[in-house]
Amino acid sequence: MRNLVVLLALLALSGCMKVSDLGEGARYHLSDAGVLNHSETRRFNNLRVQPDSFIYIGQGSFVPAGGAYPRPNVVAEEAFQAFVEYFPLVRRAPAPLGLEQALGEARNAGAHYLLYARFARADDRIGNADEWADQEALDRLGVDSSVIQIMLIETSTRYLIDTATIRSRGGLLTMRDNKPEDLLGPPLEDYARSLLGVSR
Template sequence: MRFLLLAVPGLLALLMLSGCMKVSDMAEGTRYHLRDAGILDHSETRRSNSWRLQADSFIYIAQGHFVPPGDAYPRPNVVAEEAFSGFVEYFPMVRRARGPLGLEEALAEASAMGAHYLLYLRFAAADDRIGSFDELNDQRALDRLGVDSGVVQLMLVETGTRYLVDTARIRNRGGVLGIYDAKPEQLLRPPLQDYARRLLGLSR
């Protein structure tokens, strides 16, 4: 009887707490903690401005020639490709350069296409860690075991005035659940998609 009397207040508090919280909020909170603990992929975006764009903005996406140091060897235009895939859901008027371009070339192409903005990106860093038995057998370096990581830098430029609307730095880190045979470029799309949502004011 005493146990029941002690348990009832705690049970009521738990029911009240769960009644105040949506299931979606609980799920998002769980994902946040799993990312923070390194179980799921994690990214951190730092912007210089909180500028917002209209959904009908015409955005041209291009990637610089810069190749991240190290032994990752990502595809030459992979950041622009993943940015396009992340942006097209939110910005119907979005186009992508076919290959890496210098900044002046990218601005010229964006202006020629009538784009309002140029999203110019580069893969600043990429660390492709050993994440499979095959890679371990090839490299035989236990100190290279771990999760992949990378850094993307971007600029958002208004093509008509060449005004620098925003700059951002995105840091990616893989999670333990996705470690097997992963590559740093596989971490790119979710944070770039989140950046597109931020430009529309849909997330912080």
């Protein structure tokens, strides 16, 4: 009898959940288990910015450790795609820049903030037949991973508003034909939302 009451209570509670909540929960658990792509963002400040802030996006020319060679400005490109949905005033540098040069470009553009990123690590593992033919190394089989570092700097004062590190790894179901840079979009979009203090 006691088991029946517990079962009925669980069924009643599960009936209150929306389908989207169940789907989000399943996606979270599958990504945490390594079946789907997974990312973890560590922000060092929890400050928010105004939605009408003008953000200029730049990327350093640092070549990531790990032996992968992504496109030179790929983090800035992905950040622009992620931020443009949430911030109407956003621009990006057309090519990698040093920090001082990026700050100068942001000031010249009239931006309130500079979002400056670098691709710290990129590990492009074997995920298809072409990559296997190139490398033929069993220890290189697996899922891709990446680490990017972000600084959000107020252009007028050079004050560091926020820093973040985003670690991403691919999943077993999503590893085919993927590259480390393919992992950047969703966590950058999450970061843009966190700057506004909104959830999905």
